[in-house]
Amino acid sequence: MLSPVICVIIAIATALVFLGVIFLIRHLIQRKYNNFVLQNSICLKQLNEINQRYSFYPYKSFDQCHTYDNEKMYDTVSCTDYLIYQLQFKSKRIFSQITKISENKKQYSNYLNEIKAITQFGQFQAPIGMLKLDNLIKTEERLLKVNTLCAPATQFNLTVTLYCSTIDGRIYDKKSECFSVNDLFTLSRRLNNKSVGFYNDREIWDAICRVERGRVSNKMRFSIYERDGYRCCKCGISASFAQLEIDHILPIAKGGKTVYENLQTLCHKCNVEKGVSHIKYR
Ligand SMILES: [Zn+2]
Structure with missing residues (x-):
């Protein structure tokens, strides 16, 4: 006579082996479906062909930060001041990135439209034999999602963060502001209003002087x-x-x-x- 404890252990072990076998069989079947769909699906072929025609620009951050070790300077300089100052040197690169991001937006919308137009689910280049059509279609839909390109960055903004630290670098305060593309355009237009190296817009000029002094x-x-x-x-x-x-x-x-x-x-x-x-x- 086996003790009840051993009986329970054997029952659990049998159940586990049984589940394992079922899992393995399901896995093998699914792999068969995956392979068949990957090799023969018209939809996936269309998707691959579309994917090859698109590439998106990577997101490049132009977030700015600066640490002031002098509280007076930190209080005097605003995030906008700091951005205006930096735009003097970086606006070309920033606006080139903005152009790329807006190109991404346009391209991605075209891409999604092309993907939506893929509707020929369940059509294969080879006979499906013993495989079930509805399982094939489910597999196709899943693989279509998996192989769809990731959404690129389609929005651009720029965050300025200013920190205040002690002279030995221990940060004890911070302020931060986020600027939209429109904000950047407005500031840049004001910066471009200059003659012989000096800015005609008084506020812009004052902001630049504040940051320069704060340096x-x-x-x-x-x-x-x-x-x-x-x-x-x-x-x-x-x-x-x-x-x-x-x-x-x-x-x-x-x-x-x-x-x-x-x-x-x-x-x-x-x-x-x-x-x-x-x-x-x-
Ligand atoms: Zn003196």
Whole structure:
């Protein structure tokens, strides 16, 4: 006499083997259907032929981000300001990507229409023999879905994220804004309104100046002070006796950039005196 426990174990094992066999048989049958459909379906041939005629552009992100290690700069510069600044250098590439995405949209809609026009389910190039027609059609429909090209990117937008960190890089605040293609067109049109390198749109120009000024990070500020010996480059007063500031030698308002060679240390008094004139004291 077998104990009840062993009986149960044998019953479970038998059931598992039985299920396994059923699963295997189903799998083999399905494979037969798959192979037959892949080799002989008129629909799938049409799909492959359509697929070969289409290719879509990949999505390329132009999202922008920047970290300010100076809270004052972070508060002063808005996401729109930052975008305007970047558009000066990147608008060509951004608009080329927008064109590609809108081409994707058009092409994908044509593609879907062509796929919809495939209706000859259940027609094969070889006799179906013992295979069941409704199973073949189900397999065809499934394989048609599987082999349909993935939807490409058809929408473009650009997100600007600004972070605020401590001087050693610990982020403690962030702000973010998403811009549509229309926003980008509007800003770009305003940027294009310029004469001899300067923007006629006052708001655009102010935004660019804010970002340019904000490019003096605290880290950069201290390395300039160090380079200039913690003294005003004009009168020589040291940091112990006056408040030192970073001055753009060629002022931002005249197109000066925030790069080491264009920066000098001045005391507040000398900086105010210099104003927007282009004088190098170093
Ligand atoms: Zn000075």
